Amino acid sequence: MHTNRRKFMLGSTGLLASGLAVPAWARGESLSHARQGFGEVSGERIAxxxxxxxxxxxxxxxxxxxVNGTVPGPLVRLREGQNIRIDVTNNLAEDTSIHWHGLLLPFQFDGVPGVSFPGIKPGETFTYEFPIRQSGTYWWHSHSGLQEQEGHYGPLVIESAEPDPRYDRDYVVLLSEFSPRHPHEIARMLKVGEHYFNYQMQTASEGDMPLDERLMWGGMRMNPRDISDVTGATYTFLVNGHGPMDGLEYLFAPGERVRLRIINGSAMTFFNIRIPGVPMTVIAADGMDVAPVEVDEFQIGVAETYDVIVTPPAGSHALVAEAMDRSGMGLASLTSHKGHRATPPPLREPVTLTMADMGMGSTDGAHGGALNHDAPGGSHGGMDHSGMDHGGGDASPAMDHGSMDHSMRDTSNLPPDVKVGPGNDMVAPMPMDRMDFPGLGLDKVDHRVLRYTDLKAARPNPHRMPTRQLTIHLTGNMERYMWSFDGEKFSAVxxxxxxxxxxxxxxxKLVNDTMMAHPIHLHGHFFELVNGAGMMDQPLKHTVVVQPGSTATFDVTANEPGDWAFHCHLLYHMHAGMMQTVTVRPFPAPEDEA
Structure with a gap:
């Protein structure tokens, strides 16, 4: 039976599709909750x-x-309006922590060692105590070293104070990865060679890239298949802790409206989510309700969450979480027949970067042209940039690649406050706002794909005009695997x-001077995406994916006092230095003194 390296990488999905028996080792042997993948804790006090x-x-x-004996750790289920106490006991031989991703809380309980608290020492118990001020889908994870990669993470659901009539059944879909390699070994390998885990490099004759572009990529010593730093070469992609051969099922009765709370709890992987033949209605992003939008597929960045409602017909449907670089997939079955597995689709062809991903402009609107807010229909306008000036678009006309004066390694165009040195050897010459870009690999599919420009707040947000603008460059040296903000890694600032x-x-305004997509997360706050929606309709998020060679803009009201982490949520990028601290001062006077 003929196969190739890429299909063999998926392995388990291939066996599933062929109907072969599932071996014992594929059944999530260390999971004490075989069907769900994790337990559940709730109440006023949680251990x-x-x-x-x-x-x-x-x-x-x-x-x-x-955590509590499972990988992932248990689902923490809370309710809006309660006061919660969570006792975390550290039985490791090293410090640990838990960050409550997306929660609004006092900064000293945010769980970031060195920023908001000292961490939890071996043998100690730390009590997190805070009121629950919101509802929605979130998650929790360690913020100590690389522990998140080792399994120290889990889902978090906050039930709304009022019943939600939009669905009949409710499921958590927690996406992640597992590698048998220690995360510090992975970090070392990335330092040695940034393409270590990339088995999808282009050959001299593969694909349809023009010769002049091939020569340009080669001259800059860059790889147009550099989509993901860590791939299916070492990762098994998980859904609720289960690999693709485990047969994870989400049961439903025909006619039911099923809510899927999809959480990207991975360390490094962007996933493309689809249920072939079943449309999905997105109702929330990062825990916050949005106006419903029906799609067939969407890309979810690391640390993002999306809630969707589906009404699947009777039968079994593949819930597919395909890695953005298409080196593997997570898989489950949404089925009305217990024990019946859906047949998954094959992996699609690998993604190849373009000139737009290098910040060198775009020759067609379908591949990430800047927004035209005056276009009919609002969000999906073409390349007319005349109507846009919100600090996010540095648009440029199409380029003559043969006479190009700039390269990703020319840092002369960086502003003077952006540090140039060994850790910063890239600059996007002409970065554009790409809020309308659906994600690497999804701009050429023939079905409906979610874009940030599709997101609108479900209810109007009170709006104030910003009083100042802050520009931050996302910088790095891919060969040395050094990552930073404004050319300086966290240890220097x-x-x-x-x-x-x-x-x-x-x-x-975030300016991505690198060739990789970065999910940027601000702790303790929600911000409003400047995505072409009306001022009061801008959607709230806590994490935004900044596409390669592009800009992204958000408005934030700094109304949560304290010290907060601000970083790329690709774990090894943060570990290498792509992080900063945001401090909000002064503390407001107590209400009884105001």
Missing amino acids: LSVDRHHFGVGGRKGHAIA TDDPIRFAYDERVRV
Whole structure:
């Protein structure tokens, strides 16, 4: 039976499709909750225990960190309006922590060692205590070292104070990855060679890239298949801790409206989500309700969450989470017949970067042209940039590649406050706003794909005009695997935070000078995407994906005092230095003194 390397990488899905028996090692052996993948905790006081563990899936076994005995850790289910106390006991031989991703809370309980608290020492118990001020789909994870990669993460659902009539059945879909390699070994390999895990490099004759572009990529020593730093070469992609051969099922009755709370709890993987033949209605992004929008597929960046409602017909349907670089997939079955597995689609062809991904302009609107807010229908306009000036678009006409004066390694165009050195050797010559771009690999599909420009707040947001603008460059040296903001990694700026005045309204423009997509997360706040929606309809998010060679803009009201982490949520990028601290001062006076 003929196969190729890419199909073999998926392995388990191929066996599933062929109907072969599932071997014992593929059944999530270390999971004590075989069907769900994790337990559930709730109530006014919750206890979590962090321990060393072993984990095995898909023939890969290795060391892990378990919380309450499972990888992932338990679903923490809370309710809006309650006061919660969570006791976290550290049974490791090293410090640990838990960050409550997307929650609004006092900064000292945000769980970032060195920023908002000292961490949890071995043998100690730390009590998190805070009121629940919101509802929606979130998650939690360690913010200590690389523990998140080892299994120290889990889902978090906050039930709304009022019943939600939009669905009949409710499921968590937690996406992640597992590698038998220790994360510090992965970090070392990335330092040695940034393409270490990339088995999808182009050959001299593969694809339809023009010769002049091939020569240009080669001259800059860059790889147009550099989509993901860590791939299916070492990762098994998981849904609720289960590999693609485990047969994870989500049961439903025909006619039911099923809510899927999709969480990207991975360390490094963007996923493309689809249920072939079943449309999805997006109703929330990052826990916040949005106006419903029906799509057939969407890309979810690391640390983002999307809630969708589906009404599948009777039968079994593949719930597919395909890695953005298409080196593998997570898989489950949405089925009305218990024990019946859906047949998954094959992996699609690998993605190849373009000139637009290098920040060198775009020759067609379908591949990430800047927004035209005056276009009919609002969000999907062409390349007319005359109507846009919100600090996010530095648009340019199509380029003559043969006479190009700039390259990703020319840093002369960076502003003077952006540090140039060994850790910053890239600059996007002409970055454009790409809020209308659906994600790498999804701009050429023939079905409906979600774009940030499709998102609108479900209810109007009070709006204030920003009083100042802040521009931050996302920088790095891919060959040395160094990542930073404004050319300086976190260890160099720990005493020089980004400063916001309490209740200040700021427009933040992120300029991605690199060839990789970065999911940028601000702790303790929600911001409004400047995505072409009306001022009061801009959607709230806590994480925004900044596409390669592009800009993204958001408005934030700094109304949560304290010190907050601000970083790329690709774990190894953050570990290498792509992080800053945002400090919001002064603290407001207590209400009884105001």
